[in-house]
Structures are given as C-alpha cells and as structure tokens.
Amino acid sequence: MHVTLSATLAANEDIQRRRRAGQRVLHLAFGEAGLPVHPALRARLAEASGENGYGQVAGSPALREAAAGYWTRRDLPTDPDLVVCGPGSKALLFGLLLTIGKDGPADIVLPRPSWVSYAAQAEIIGVRPILVPAPPGEGGAPDPDLVASAVLHARAQGRTVRSLLVTLPDNPTGRLARPATIRRLAEIARELDLVIISDEIYRDLVHDPGAEYLSPAEVAPERTIITSGLSKSLAVGGWRLGTARLAHTPAGWALRARLLAVASEIWSSAAAPVQHAAAYALTEPEEIVRRVAESRRLHGLVARAVAERFSRAGASVATPQGGFYLYPEISGFESSADLAHTLIERHGVGVLPGSAFGDDPRTPRVRVATSLLYGDTPEQRLACLHADDPLTLPWVAESLIHLESALAGLAPAGAPERRRMGVLTPAHATP
Amino acid sequence: MHVTLSATLAANEDIQRRRRAGQRVLHLAFGEAGLPVHPALRARLAEASGENGYGQVAGSPALREAAAGYWTRRDLPTDPDLVVCGPGSKALLFGLLLTIGKDGPADIVLPRPSWVSYAAQAEIIGVRPILVPAPPGEGGAPDPDLVASAVLHARAQGRTVRSLLVTLPDNPTGRLARPATIRRLAEIARELDLVIISDEIYRDLVHDPGAEYLSPAEVAPERTIITSGLSKSLAVGGWRLGTARLAHTPAGWALRARLLAVASEIWSSAAAPVQHAAAYALTEPEEIVRRVAESRRLHGLVARAVAERFSRAGASVATPQGGFYLYPEISGFESSADLAHTLIERHGVGVLPGSAFGDDPRTPRVRVATSLLYGDTPEQRLACLHADDPLTLPWVAESLIHLESALAGLAPAGAPERRRMGVLTPAHATP
Numbered sequence: 016m017h018v019t020l021s022a023t024l025a026a027n028e029d030i031q032r033r034r035r036a037g038q039r040v041l042h043l044a045f046g047e048a049g050l051p052v053h054p055a056l057r058a059r060l061a062e063a064s065g066e067n068g069y070g071q072v073a074g075s076p077a078l079r080e081a082a083a084g085y086w087t088r089r090d091l092p093t094d095p096d097l098v099v100c101g102p103g104s105k106a107l108l109f110g111l112l113l114t115i116g117k118d119g120p121a122d123i124v125l126p127r128p129s130w131v132s133y134a135a136q137a138e139i140i141g142v143r144p145i146l147v148p149a150p151p152g153e154g155g156a157p158d159p160d161l162v163a164s165a166v167l168h169a170r171a172q173g174r175t176v177r178s179l180l181v182t183l184p185d186n187p188t189g190r191l192a193r194p195a196t197i198r199r200l201a202e203i204a205r206e207l208d209l210v211i212i213s214d215e216i217y218r219d220l221v222h223d224p225g226a227e228y229l230s231p232a233e234v235a236p237e238r239t240i241i242t243s244g245l246s247k248s249l250a251v252g253g254w255r256l257g258t259a260r261l262a263h264t265p266a267g268w269a270l271r272a273r274l275l276a277v278a279s280e281i282w283s284s285a286a287a288p289v290q291h292a293a294a295y296a297l298t299e300p301e302e303i304v305r306r307v308a309e310s311r312r313l314h315g316l317v318a319r320a321v322a323e324r325f326s327r328a329g330a331s332v333a334t335p336q337g338g339f340y341l342y343p344e345i346s347g348f349e350s351s352a353d354l355a356h357t358l359i360e361r362h363g364v365g366v367l368p369g370s371a372f373g374d375d376p377r378t379p380r381v382r383v384a385t386s387l388l389y390g391d392t393p394e395q396r397l398a399c400l401h402a403d404d405p406l407t408l409p410w411v412a413e414s415l416i417h418l419e420s421a422l423a424g425l426a427p428a429g430a431p432e433r434r435r436m437g438v439l440t441p442a443h444a445t446p
Numbered sequence: 447m448h449v450t451l452s453a454t455l456a457a458n459e460d461i462q463r464r465r466r467a468g469q470r471v472l473h474l475a476f477g478e479a480g481l482p483v484h485p486a487l488r489a490r491l492a493e494a495s496g497e498n499g500y501g502q503v504a505g506s507p508a509l510r511e512a513a514a515g516y517w518t519r520r521d522l523p524t525d526p527d528l529v530v531c532g533p534g535s536k537a538l539l540f541g542l543l544l545t546i547g548k549d550g551p552a553d554i555v556l557p558r559p560s561w562v563s564y565a566a567q568a569e570i571i572g573v574r575p576i577l578v579p580a581p582p583g584e585g586g587a588p589d590p591d592l593v594a595s596a597v598l599h600a601r602a603q604g605r606t607v608r609s610l611l612v613t614l615p616d617n618p619t620g621r622l623a624r625p626a627t628i629r630r631l632a633e634i635a636r637e638l639d640l641v642i643i644s645d646e647i648y649r650d651l652v653h654d655p656g657a658e659y660l661s662p663a664e665v666a667p668e669r670t671i672i673t674s675g676l677s678k679s680l681a682v683g684g685w686r687l688g689t690a691r692l693a694h695t696p697a698g699w700a701l702r703a704r705l706l707a708v709a710s711e712i713w714s715s716a717a718a719p720v721q722h723a724a725a726y727a728l729t730e731p732e733e734i735v736r737r738v739a740e741s742r743r744l745h746g747l748v749a750r751a752v753a754e755r756f757s758r759a760g761a762s763v764a765t766p767q768g769g770f771y772l773y774p775e776i777s778g779f780e781s782s783a784d785l786a787h788t789l790i791e792r793h794g795v796g797v798l799p800g801s802a803f804g805d806d807p808r809t810p811r812v813r814v815a816t817s818l819l820y821g822d823t824p825e826q827r828l829a830c831l832h833a834d835d836p837l838t839l840p841w842v843a844e845s846l847i848h849l850e851s852a853l854a855g856l857a858p859a860g861a862p863e864r865r866r867m868g869v870l871t872p873a874h875a876t877p
Binding site (some may be wrong): 020021024025027028045047051052056057058060061064066067068069070071072101103105106109113132135136139140176250251252253254255272275276277279280281282283285286287288289294393 | 452455457458459476478482483487488489491492495496497498499500501502504533534536537540544563566567570571681682683684685686703706707709710711712713714716717718719720824832836
C-alpha cells in the first residue's frame with residue numbers, strides 16, 4: 016500500500032505551516048467551503064449536546080427521514096430505510112467500495128481527472144481504478160464512448176469491475192456533466208451491469224439554478240447510489256456528516272446490509288449532536304435554503320472571477336459551473352507538479368497539481384479552489400456572503416491582485432505583453 | 447467477506463425494536479456507558495458550534511496536547527505529535543490494522559474472548575486473527591505461555607504476524623490482566639518482534655483505584671500503541687472521539703505517517719466541535735475527574751451486584767474488576783447462543799453470546815453489560831450516579847428482580863431449590 020496523506024489535506028497542512036512561518040500564501044488548494052456555520056445549525060448542535068448514545072448505525076430516524084425528504088423534493092422518491100448516513104461522504108464512499116461487490120471489493124471506473132480520494136481509497140483495499148477521461152469540455156463523468164471498451168478490456172484480463180463513478184458537479188474541474196452524457200452512461204452501466212455511484216455533494220452549488228441537472232438515479236434508479244453531505248453546501252466539513260441513498264431493489268437492500276455491517280465495524284455512526292443539526296438542515300427550512308442560495312451565488316461569482324484571471328493571463332480554462340473549483344491549464348511547464356511547485360514556491364499561490372486527481376502528470380493543469388478567498392475571519396466571510404459585489408471587498412480584491420501578479424509572472428513567453436502588463440497595473444486591480 | 451452488523455450494535459437495535467413493540471426487555475447487551483453528558487462538556491460542545499473547518503487529520507493541536515497530558519500524568523510521557531485522534535477508537539483500531547504492517551495488513555494475535563469488533567475489522571481487510579485464550583482467571587490478554595507457539599506456528603505456515611492486542615481492563619470479561627502477565631507478554635512481543643496494541647478505553651473505569659495497573663507501554667514502550675477514547679469514562683459514545691498514542695521510535699513515526707494517510711482517506715478527522723470538548727475533558731479538570739470517579743464507583747457497584755445475582759443463581763462468574771461487564775457461564779445449555787436466545791426469548795433479558803467474542807460457541811457463556819440498568823432517563827441515570835446506594839433506587843431494584851426471576855427460571859436442574867425460590871420471594875427483591 017503506497018497511500019500517502021490525502022493530497023488536499025496535505026496541501027492544506029503545508030500552507031498552514033507556511034503561514035505560521037510568516038509567508039504570505041494565497042490558499043487555493045483546499046476544498047473547504049470557507050463560510051461560517053449558519054446560526055440555526057449552531058443552535059441545533061448546541062441543543063443536542065446531551066445526545067450521547069451510539070444510536071443507529073445508519074443514522075437517527077429523524078436524520079434519515081429528512082435526507083429522504085431532501086431527495087424526494089428533487090424528484091427522487093426515497094425510502095428513509097434506504098438512507099445510510101455516516102461521518103462524511105468520504106467514509107460512506109470507502110464503505111461502498113468495500114461492499115459493492117457481493118464477493119468482495121471490485122474494480123471501479125473513475126473519471127479522469129477526479130477527486131483525489133476515490134483512487135486513494137481504492138488503493139487502500141487493493142481495488143484498481145480504471146481511469147477514463149471525461150468527454151471533451153465536460154468533467155466528473157467518464158466518457159461513455161470509452162467506458163465499455165475499458166471495462167471489457169479489464170474483464171478480459173480477468174478483473175472484476177462492478178461500478179462506475181460520477182461527480183455532479185465535478186471536483187476538480189467545476190464542470191457539470193451533460194444530461195446526454197449521464198443518459199448514455201446509464202445505458203452503458205445497464206449493458207455492463209455496473210452500479211453507478213453518483214457523488215452529488217456539490218449538487219446544491221450548481222451556479223445557475225436553471226441549469227439542467229440529471230442524476231443517474233433518475234435514469235438508472237435500479238443501479239444508482241447517490242452520496243452527499245453537508246460539507247459543501249452548508250460549509251460544515253469539520254462536522255463530518257455524509258448521506259447515501261441506495262437503490263430500491265433487492266440488490267440495494269442487500270448492499271445496505273453489507274454497508275451497515277462494515278460501517279458498524281469501522282465508524283459506528285456520525286456524531287449524534289451533528290446528526291441532530293443535520294436532520295434540521297435536510298428538512299430545508301427557508302433560512303437554510305436561503306443560506307445555500309447565497310453560498311451558491313458567492314461561489315459562482317468568485318470562481319468565475321478567478322477563472323477570468325486565469326484566462327486573461329493566457330491559461331486555458333473552462334468556465335466553472337458548480338462548486339468552487341476551476342481547472343486551468345497553463346502551457347510552458349513540464350508537468351502539473353512543476354506548475355504547482357512554481358506557483359507555491361515563487362508566487363505564494365497554493366494549488367494542487369492535476370496529477371493528484373489522476374490526470375496525466377505531463378499536462379500542466381492545476382486545481383484551483385476559490386472558497387478560501389472569502390477571508391480569514393467569520394466576519395469577512397459573512398461580509399462576502401452578503402455583499403452585492405464581493406469581489407470589491409478589500410481582502411478579496413487584494414487576493415485577486417496577488418493572483419494576477421503571480422499569473423503575470425508565470426505567463427509563458429508567447430503571451431501578449433499587453434495582458435501581462437495589464438494585470439500589474441493598479442487601475443486593473445479592482446475587477 | 448462475511449461481516450455482519452457488529453454484534454453489539456445489532457443486539458442493541460434488536461432490543462430497541464422489541465421495546466417499541468411493547469415487550470419488557472432488560473437491556474444487558476450493549477456497552478453504552480448509560481450516563482448523561484457532564485454539563486461542562488455540553489457547554490464546551492456548544493461553544494465550539496462555530497468550528498466547521500476540516501482541521502488536522504490527527505486532531506487539533508489543543509486536543510493532541512491534552513491527550514498527551516492525560517498519558518503523561520499516567521507515567522507515560524507523550525509527544526503530542528505522536529497522538530492521533532479520530533472519530534472513535536474503533537476507527538483508529540481499523541486504521542492501525544491496515545497500517546501496522548509496513549508492507550500491508552498483517553495477522554494479529556487477539557485474546558479469546560475479546561471485543562466483537564477486533565476480529566470483524568480484521569476480516570473486512572482479509573487479516574486473520576489468531577485467537578489465544580486468556581490465562582485462567584484473567585481476561586483481555588492472550589496467555590503469554592501460548593502466544594509464542596501460536597505465532598511461530600502461524601509463521602511456519604507462511605503467515606505474517608505483526609501484532610498482538612490486549613484490552614485493559616477487558617470487554618467482555620470485566621477482568622484486568624495482571625502486571626505479571628503484561629510483563630511476560632512484553633518480553634514475548636520483543637522476542638517475536640510484535641507490536642502491542644493496548645486498548646485502554648476502560649482504563650479509568652478500573653473499579654478499585656488502588657488496583658495495580660500496568661500498561662504494556664510502560665514495559666515495552668518501543669512497541670506499544672495505546673488506544674483510548676471518551677466513550678466509556680465520560681459516556682459520550684455517540685460523540686465519536688478516540689485517541690491513539692504511538693511509540694516514540696522511528697517505527698512509531700513511520701506508522702504515524704501511514705495511519706494519517708489512511709485516516710485522511712477514510713474519515714478525515716473527528717467532528718471539530720467534539721474535538722474542542724474532548725480537549726477540555728482530557729486536561730482533566732477537577733469537575734471531570736470527579737465525574738469519572740463517580741462513574742467508576744457506580745459501574746463497580748452495579749456490575750458486582752449483577753455478578754452476585756448470577757453467582758447466587760448458580761452461574762460461574764469472575765468478579766468484574768473494571769468497566770461495566772461480566773462474563774458468566776451457566777451450565778445446562780448447549781451453546782452460548784442457546785443461552786442468549788433463551789434469555790431474550792423466554793425471559794426478556796438481552797445479553798450477547800460468548801461466540802460473538804470469538805469464544806468457543808459450545809461453552810454457555812454470555813457477556814452481560816450492566817450500564818443500561820441505571821435508568822431510561824437522564825434524571826434516573828444522574829440519580830444513580832449520586833445515590834449512596836443506587837441498588838435501592840426503585841427502577842434499579844426492579845431490574846434486578848427481573849434479572850433474578852429470569853435466572854431462577856434458567857437455573858439448571860441441579861441448582862439448589864432454596865436459591866431458585868429465594869430470588870422469587872419479594873422479600874429478597876431489594877438487595
């Protein structure tokens with residue numbers, strides 16, 4: 016086993032160390048939502064401070080009921096007994112990797128690039144991921160035209176492949192797979208008898224509320240497992256609360272039993288007071304819906320603004336559609352590690368190399384997380400959330416200038432002089 | 447993989463179901479501490495309700511510092527950087543099983559009987575436990591005289607054995623391994639180059655504060671990992687907070703890196719507000735020390751009283767020395783499952799069969815957990831904690847009568863008529 020500390024968590028700890036050492040570092044490396052806890056959730060956590068029992072492995076009835084309601088309101092009718100909660104969707108994904116195969120862990124198709132932990136979790140238990148690139152311009156889904164041959168090839172080699180995974184919308188690319196892609200994947204999954212794991216933890220953070228969102232659970236309900244959590248939309252990553260929705264089929268019920276078995280032996284349950292607060296959040300009262308909407312707007316504004324800075328500096332970057340990530344490519348570097356290294360060492364800008372997401376190490380792409388730009392204090396972050404134009408807040412503007420300077424210094428030899436100078440001119444400091 | 451829902455958690459859920467269906471069930475099957483959260487911990491959790499960041503995988507610096515202090519006060523000087531916290535010692539034990547072997551999971555020596563989850567965790571990742579009986583009259587430690595041959599035998603078969611585990615004091619037997627046993631195990635571990643995992647989650651609940659307690663970390667500091675948590679001594683099992691103390695050696699540091707790597711990919715961290723409260727608890731302020739002492743006294747009183755009931759009814763049972771368990775044997779049954787089944791089906795007494803703890807299924811032993819006798823409400827439980835004689839509180843006395851009746855009905859044919867009648871006579875209801 017050659018697993019090392021999760022790349023995102025390791026980068027976060029590295030940047031914190033640099034900051035403690037007095038370095039000025041722009042932290043664009045970590046997928047933390049960067050916003051304060053909503054006061055109603057704080058109150059719910061506090062009122063549950065007396066809840067100390069182990070409770071049910073799958074989560075409290077109130078929590079599972081609320082999670083079922085959450086999905087039902089999204090046209091995915093859900094039986095609370097097919098909801099399994101845990102201490103983060105990360106733990107649930109690990110449990111699913113262990114249990115999706117009836118006869119033991121089986122290989123899985125992942126989009127390339129994809130979140131750092133999918134492949135790392137697989138490696139821990141000896142599962143070999145099959146990395147399939149996303150369709151051009153998309154992210155978070157393996158290209159349906161390539162999945163069948165990849166799976167058949169692996170099977171011909173004697174490997175057992177039981178599942179494929181999508182991330183809707185995606186981390187690291189910030190892109191949302193098209194409904195046509197999901198439909199095609201559902202067909203292929205059916206043909207190949209694959210379970211689909213749909214990681215929808217960023218679902219409520221699709222920037223355009225009118226965007227067409229298709230979960231594979233709508234088109235392949237018999238074989239889709241959705242995972243989600245509160246870490247992103249409600250910014251409580253440190254509370255560790257994830258949810259999974261299993262398929263309403265005999266196989267879904269059997270998987271539930273296996274998943275609960277390993278859950279009971281690895282983590283028991285999510286923290287009881289957190290479950291109580293999460294149950295409230297997942298009923299989606301108006302104040303929580305509003306907070307999620309405000310967060311979505313902020314994430315979208317800032318992610319697009321950062322993408323624009325990269326684009327102006329000559330990077331090739333697709334407009335982020337959800338969450339708080341973008342995935343620019345900057346030519347002139349030998350590898351994504353080289354690019355990321357140059358950014359942190361020479362320019363004090365922390366990002367993650369595409370190689371951490373399973374991408375070709377020679378392609379100079381990095382994942383840029385924009386959510387830690389909102390400020391260093393709860394007050395600054397809240398001000399961002401409620402500002403008409405958060406980009407003009409001094410600390411945000413200052414960070415964007417830092418970024419522009421860094422990118423200007425990075426611009427490959429062929430980039431237009433005009434642009435390189437432009438971003439260094441104070442008049443351009445405020446977007 | 448044939449793992450099923452953790453036997454303790456499954457029994458708990460079964461009993462809750464029976465109760466909801468209106469059955470009167472004496473719940474002696476679940477190792478929940480059965481006491482309310484101390485108000486100071488509730489307040490600390492509430493004040494940390496704004497803490498939502500992922501934080502460090504190993505736990506916050508304050509928490510690790512506090513845990514290091516906890517061990518240092520027990521004559522085990524500890525570097526906070528060698529403390530790894532997680533969402534329960536269960537998760538940490540799983541992580542250790544995955545990482546103790548440098549080159550992948552390796553087999554482990556477990557005492558027989560031992561806590562249900564050790565062997566179940568091993569099975570999840572394909573590790574084969576080597577079950578070695580405890581020395582006569584002891585519990586929680588494999589008999590040192592049998593360990594060497596068991597390990598050498600396994601190694602001769604090509605198996606890799608890297609560790610042995612002790613539980614001090616023990617679940618399920620409630621017994622504390624003797625210092626001489628621990629010393630001998632330490633020698634053997636050194637000879638065989640085994641890591642020792644010492645599960646000391648019940649350490650602060652050794653009933654006699656004057657009892658001689660020897661952690662293997664004192665006699666084999668270079669190879670001992672201690673795990674602990676707040677679930678038992680402070681009754682916050684549902685909060686999910688465990689701690690591990692690694693050895694101050696190059697191997698300990700290397701293990702730390704591997705453990706943090708898998709932790710970062712499976713669970714990230716314990717819930718941040720829980721970490722804050724735990725940091726307070728582990729500094730051991732006077733109010734917390736007093737609460738632990740009160741709990742210890744109550745657990746001891748009730749566990750011994752229940753053991754006495756079993757003994758009077760003809761069972762063979764060693765006096766519990768720590769925690770809230772006893773492990774009686776009642777002859778006249780074909781198996782431990784038969785005994786446990788009879789107790790729940792005919793007498794409404796829920797216990798766990800010895801087979802769940804890896805014991806010989808044909809030996810009619812059951813694990814009896816006594817901590818849920820304190821009552822069904824926080825008020826009752828608190829009254830128990832502060833009563834001069836908790837056994838005389840009506841709800842406790844009533845449960846003991848229920849138990850006495852059940853045991854009287856169970857008594858094997860050869861048991862003295864006097865005793866069987868005695869426990870049914872109202873005059874004997876109050877111990």
